[in-house]
Amino acid sequence: MSRELKLLKSLFSRYYRYAEFTTDFPRDLPRREIALQLLENEAMVRHLSFNSIEDLRKYVVKNVPSHLYYSTAYYENPGVDDMDQKGWLGAELVFDIDVDHIPTPCKEEHDRWICENCGEAGRGSKPEKCPKCGGSKFRQISWICDKCLEVAREEALKVIEVLDSDFGVSPHEVYICFSGHRGFHIHVDTDVIRELSQDARREIADYMRLIGLRIDKFFTKRGKRTYSRLMITSSGIPGRLARSLYEKVIEVGTQVAREVELVLEGKKETISRKGIKLIEKLLPEVLPSIRCEIDEKVLIDTHRLIRFPNSLHGKTGLKVTPLTVSELERFSIEKAIVFRKGSLRVRLHDAPPKLFDMNLGNCVGRVLDLPMYVAIYLICRKVATLEE
Amino acid sequence: MISTHIITIEDLVKYPFLPEATERIRRLNLSLREVLSLRDVVERAIKRATSRNYTIDLTDPDTELLSFYLSLVLAALTRDNVAIRRFADIESKRVSKFLQQEPLDKVVYIAKKAFNIDVKVVNGLIQVHFVHYLKYMPQGDLEWKLVNRVLHRGFVYLSLRELTRLIEEAYEKWILSKCSEIANSMIVFPEEITSLVDELRSKLRTVSSEVSVRRRRLEGVVDPYPPCIRKLIEEAKAGENLSHIARFTLASFLIHIGFSVDEVVKYFENLPDYDEKKTRYQVEHIAGLRGSRKKYLPPSCDYLRSVGLCPGECIKGIHHPLQYYRLATRSRASEGGVGSEQRAEAT
Ligand SMILES: [Zn+2]
Ligand SMILES: [Zn+2]
Numbered sequence: 001m002s003r004e005l006k007l008l009k010s011l012f013s014r015y016y017r018y019a020e021f022t023t024d025f026p027r028d029l030p031r032r033e034i035a036l037q038l039l040e041n042e043a044m045v046r047h048l049s050f051n052s053i054e055d056l057r058k059y060v061v062k063n064v065p066s067h068l069y070y071s072t073a074y075y076e077n078p079g080v081d082d083m084d085q086k087g088w089l090g091a092e093l094v095f096d097i098d099v100d101h102i103p104t105p106c107k108e109e110h111d112r113w114i115c116e117n118c119g120e121a122g123r124g125s126k127p128e129k130c131p132k133c134g135g136s137k138f139r140q141i142s143w144i145c146d147k148c149l150e151v152a153r154e155e156a157l158k159v160i161e162v163l164d165s166d167f168g169v170s171p172h173e174v175y176i177c178f179s180g181h182r183g184f185h186i187h188v189d190t191d192v193i194r195e196l197s198q199d200a201r202r203e204i205a206d207y208m209r210l211i212g213l214r215i216d217k218f219f220t221k222r223g224k225r226t227y228s229r230l231m232i233t234s235s236g237i238p239g240r241l242a243r244s245l246y247e248k249v250i251e252v253g254t255q256v257a258r259e260v261e262l263v264l265e266g267k268k269e270t271i272s273r274k275g276i277k278l279i280e281k282l283l284p285e286v287l288p289s290i291r292c293e294i295d296e297k298v299l300i301d302t303h304r305l306i307r308f309p310n311s312l313h314g315k316t317g318l319k320v321t322p323l324t325v326s327e328l329e330r331f332s333i334e335k336a337i338v339f340r341k342g343s344l345r346v347r348l349h350d351a352p353p354k355l356f357d358m359n360l361g362n363c364v365g366r367v368l369d370l371p372m373y374v375a376i377y378l379i380c381r382k383v384a385t386l387e388e
Numbered sequence: 389m390i391s392t393h394i395i396t397i398e399d400l401v402k403y404p405f406l407p408e409a410t411e412r413i414r415r416l417n418l419s420l421r422e423v424l425s426l427r428d429v430v431e432r433a434i435k436r437a438t439s440r441n442y443t444i445d446l447t448d449p450d451t452e453l454l455s456f457y458l459s460l461v462l463a464a465l466t467r468d469n470v471a472i473r474r475f476a477d478i479e480s481k482r483v484s485k486f487l488q489q490e491p492l493d494k495v496v497y498i499a500k501k502a503f504n505i506d507v508k509v510v511n512g513l514i515q516v517h518f519v520h521y522l523k524y525m526p527q528g529d530l531e532w533k534l535v536n537r538v539l540h541r542g543f544v545y546l547s548l549r550e551l552t553r554l555i556e557e558a559y560e561k562w563i564l565s566k567c568s569e570i571a572n573s574m575i576v577f578p579e580e581i582t583s584l585v586d587e588l589r590s591k592l593r594t595v596s597s598e599v600s601v602r603r604r605r606l607e608g609v610v611d612p613y614p615p616c617i618r619k620l621i622e623e624a625k626a627g628e629n630l631s632h633i634a635r636f637t638l639a640s641f642l643i644h645i646g647f648s649v650d651e652v653v654k655y656f657e658n659l660p661d662y663d664e665k666k667t668r669y670q671v672e673h674i675a676g677l678r679g680s681r682k683k684y685l686p687p688s689c690d691y692l693r694s695v696g697l698c699p700g701e702c703i704k705g706i707h708h709p710l711q712y713y714r715l716a717t718r719s720r721a722s723e724g725g726v727g728s729e730q731r732a733e734a735t
Binding site: 207218 | 518519522527533534536537538539542695
């Protein structure tokens with residue numbers, strides 16, 4: 001085992017001895033499958049089950065994981081490895097917001113790709129094809145920054161708002177976690193949610209992402225007149241659409257725009273063909289602000305493994321951090337730091353321009369004394385090695 | 389026992405799935421053997437299970453109720469999914485017709501009492517909890533997609549007409565689950581029931597029993613079809629109740645790759661509401677032989693995705709089912725047609 005791995009293993013193990021595992025999140029631990037990836041050899045261990053938090057703790061202190069997961073599903077026999085024998089009883093609904101799936105402008109600043117074929121490199125997310133050799137295999141080097149997290153946090157807050165106003169799931173009924181790396185998980189685990197089928201979950205995913213939205217469904221034709229349900233006071237999607245459209249429409253300033261304004265305000269019931277045309281034209285501009293950028297695969301999957309709250313993320317050494325809504329609102333990555341004490345001398349083989357509050361842009365190749373959590377982060381990302 | 393003024397004895401006959409109806413049957417305290425000896429009940433059971441035009445005799449509630457429950461047991465014991473689905477379709481469409489005549493409060497009562505649907509009426513507006521809405525909504529219809537509905541604090545707004553549609557779907561699901569419950573139960577059924585079960589099965593399958601050779605031929609070439617079409621073919625074969633858009637997609641796809649109207653019609657013969665004339669008419673329409681004389685293209689992947697018909701198993705870069713087919717048939721020819729043709733035949 002490398003010295004770096006030995007260090008991580010002892011730090012992680014010591015952390016798990018006192019990690020704050022709770023009985024209310026995840027609920028009903030004995031009904032969950034626990035899975036983990038071992039730090040030592042990256043082997044995935046699945047189909048574990050534990051009757052108590054103390055049993056789980058004993059296990060992970062000894063078998064130190066780089067990643068620790070639990071099943072969003074409840075099973076009759078969570079420890080059985082045959083999926084058919086597990087006895088599915090229901091599953092949480094998890095909204096996964098990962099900045100990896102959201103295009104952010106700052107990716108140009110901190111991400112790079114390298115062509116595995118010819119070595120060509122570039123900034124931002126990897127292209128479809130290498131501009132030099134046409135190859136399609138790349139090594140992607142991604143980092144996150146405050147702006148990335150800010151975007152993810154806004155998306156998370158949007159999801160929480162839609163859950164509350166549209167689905168009637170209040171913020172007190174959701175569990176929120178910083179994932180320890182690039183995003184947030186929002187868990188809903190109420191009785192009625194648990195039994196939702198995959199088809200039903202797909203509908204919810206489409207609702208969040210506005211897939212299949214047909215604006216004409218919010219206009220009703222009666223005789224020659226067309227009535228609009230798009231009003232700033234409306235509930236649900238038509239309400240959000242109306243409020244966003246309203247902001248755009250007041251800038252247009254034409255006569256048709258004035259009519260649409262009145263319709264959106266609810267002062268005029270019917271809408272003209274030209275009015276509808278204008279709304280259809282403005283629609284693409286307002287959709288991004290209403291759409292929730294969630295990972296639909298996670299939402300639909302009823303057998304998903306998800307990070308265990310207060311476990312460590314093996315790619316960062318940060319904590320999978322449970323948050324209240326107001327903590328989410330003021331979230332900064334410092335909140336997820338675990339290894340605050342001490343410092344380490346490391347050699348940097350690569351680094352993002354900025355990490356936590358440190359400017360590392362010009363430090364690649366150098367040996368530095370770094371605060372413990374910064375060094376651990378870089379070691380976890382495999383871009384730093386220990387120096388004497 | 390009638391627990392509320394809303395529900396009359398006639399209603400129990402129309403809606404035999406209501407708990408009050410079950411209770412009434414239980415109180416008659418008859419064994420299955422005794423029921424089987426009631427000729428009138430047996431005759432009506434077979435008739436109601438197989439005929440869309442069967443008229444319910446509202447003046448003889450007990451005979452009707454018994455015949456319903458007998459038909460349910462017989463359908464279940466066929467253990468034949470095509471037959472059971474057709475039975476469920478006939479039953480639910482009949483109930484739907486009755487429901488359309490009912491006042492709001494009765495429809496709401498039935499939704500709640502029989503299927504535990506969380507429904508409320510506020511200021512004359514009907515609202516259903518989204519969990520129940522999602523459970524029973526018809527699939528593959530943009531009109532019903534949650535994203536196109538007004539959802540407020542957990543409830544979806546519906547018209548009365550839509551609520552009856554939801555009940556129709558709930559009833560169909562109820563029949564299917566009752567049938568599997570009965571089929572999997574440990575009850576020992578009397579010997580004399582077997583011939584009735586056989587009779588019902590063959591009556592329910594009359595239309596589909598005419599198939600034979602051609603279908604086998606069609607099954608052989610399923611390979612170059614995209615996953616969405618393959619899935620639709622399987623579902624049609626299993627006698628599932630395909631949505632309108634699913635039928636349109638399958639039919640227009642097959643027409644476009646060169647199937648005849650006759651061949652396409654055969655694909656739909658296991659559907660619960662199969663009616664050869666109607667199906668032929670619709671397929672001819674899609675093929676451009678009727679009406680606007682326009683040959684319809686199957687919908688794009690984007691659209692199929694939005695109505696939940698895309699299983700999401702395609703290779704990257706496919707945006708239309710026909711594109712997949714062309715790619716698949718082209719690559720097959722280039723890798724040596726004979727070999728792959730044989731492989732396809734074997735499956
Ligand atoms: Zn290259
Ligand atoms: Zn960034």
